[in-house]
Amino acid sequence: MMFVLSLANSTMFTTYAIYYVTKLGLNPLELVLVGTVLELTVLIFEGITGVVADTYSRRLSVIIGMFILGVAFTLEGSILWITEWSTLIPAFIWLLISQVMFGIGWTFVSGSDSAWMVDEVGEDQAGPIFMRTKQIALIGTLLGIGISVGLSIVAPNLPYIMGGFMHLALGVFLILFMKETKFVKQEHEANTSPLKAMGKTWLMGAKVVQSNPLLLILIVVTLFSGAASEGFDRLKETFLINEIGFPQGIAFSMAVWFGIIAAVSTIIGIFAVGWTEKRIDMSSKRMISRAMxxxxxxxxxxxxxxALSPNFTWAIIAVLAIKVIGIIQSPIYNTWLNMNVESKTRATVLSMVSQSDALGQTAGGPLVGWLGNRVSIRASLLAAAALLSPILVVFGNIWRKRS
Incomplete structure (x- = not known):
């Protein structure tokens, strides 16, 4: 599942900036607003879908999410064709509609996939599996980069069409092969309505968060992390295109350049994750806190x-570093989070954490985008770095307390 998801995401997102900037003509504020609509959708629906997963079935939640994502990405890739056929609805509005669908689909998968996996294999095995899965997913990412570059050269919207089809195919595959053997449905009174049953599950999850200081801290961490990531994730490609520029002496298209950047960071990431797996005890909360x-x-x-890079070389080195750090951080973060959540409310609590991230992106993203429009994208990137600073303090305190 994670291999195909990584393959699909890499196919779509390696060259997405070419589609957004050169074909749809989005400016920095519009780029961030696209992300804001996505995260606002996640903020609204994450709690609902997480409760569905804990109340009824994680497997069902994941499968529903795959089909919604497939439709959303296919629509996003079809915007150029739709607007050529009819100009009644502008391309930007179609893009926002696809982002709403993207957000709804994502909330069905988010939290449910890792909650399902941890229940099936047990918490003791979860950490190593997260690390191993990341390595396998990176291979999918590497393959997707080549597909993305090739399709983008033909037409910048084709990567989204292909990514949508991959999600739909994965949905069919999961119907046939995804098993759920360890999930225990929440017991409710015989005449309890579905809404009341889900409400009870949500309240149980809220009590878990409220009673666990680490989870409360994590909510704050993800709030700031979300605000910071929205600025960087949406603007780094635009920064390279509009403020740094690509070397004129090398006859590579933008698609090829973005493919090279993604491929190099993925290859480094594969080795970095393997090196990290051998040196960090993924069952030790202290070591994981120190690593974070x-x-x-x-x-x-x-x-x-x-943000301060004077030329292309500095900018590329910085982008590669950020990408590789994110690759290493992802499985470590997932392991730490699942260590602190009970099975019966795992999907609900993970969804609450995702909601906090979405709130941060929704509240902080437009401000970062506004800075990009009014001042410069460099200012937006510096603001993103500043928003990460409180997280450093939080993880430092957690590490010291566990020492």
């Missing part, structure tokens, strides 16, 4: 370096 502290600090330094 150092990785967050490195991420801040890399974003500042990108």
């Amino acid at each position: 502290f150092f990785l967050t600090g490195a991420r801040i330094a890399a974003i500042v370096t990108l």
Whole structure:
């Protein structure tokens, strides 16, 4: 599942900026607003879909999400064709509609997939599996980069069409082969309505978060992380296109350049994850907290370096560093989070954490985008780095308390 998801996402997102900037003509504020609509949708629906997963079935939630994502991405890739056929609805509005569908589909999958996996294999095996899965997913990412570049050269919207079809095919595959053997449905009174049953599950999840100081801290962490990531994730390609520029002496298209950047970061990431897996005890909360502290600090330094980069070489090194740090950080973060959540409310609590991230992106993203429009994209990147600073303090305190 994670291999195909990584393959599809890499196919779509390696060259998405070419589609957004050169074909749809989005400016920095519009780029961030696209992300804001996506995250606002996640904020609204994440709690509902997480409760569905904990109340009824994680498997069903994941499969529903795959089909919605497939339709959303296919629509996004079809915008150029739709607007050629009819100009009644502008392309930007179609893009926002696809983002709403993207957000709804994502909320069905988010939290449910990892909650399903941890229940099936047990918490003791989850950490190593997260690390191993990341390595396998990176191979899918590497393959997707080549597909993305090739399709983008033909037409910039084709990667989205292909990514949508991959999600639809994965949905069919999961119907046939995804098993759910360890999930225990929440017991409710015989005449309890579905809404009341889901409400009870949500309240149980809320009590878990309220009673666990680490989870409350995590909510704050993801709030700031979401605000910071929205600026960087949406603007780094535009920064390279409009403010740094690509070398004129090398006859590569933008699609090829973005493919090279993605491929190099993925290859480095494969080795980096393998190296990290051998040196970090994924069952040790202290080691994981220490790793999150150092990785967050490195991420801040890399974003500042990108914002202040004087030329293409500096910018590329910074982008590669940020991408590799994110690759390493993802499975470590997922392991730490699942260590602190009970099985019966795992999907609900993970959805609440995702809601916090969405709130951060919704509240902070437009401000970062506005800075990009009014001042410069460099200012937006520096603001993103500043928003990560409180997270460094939080992980530092957690590490010291576990020492």
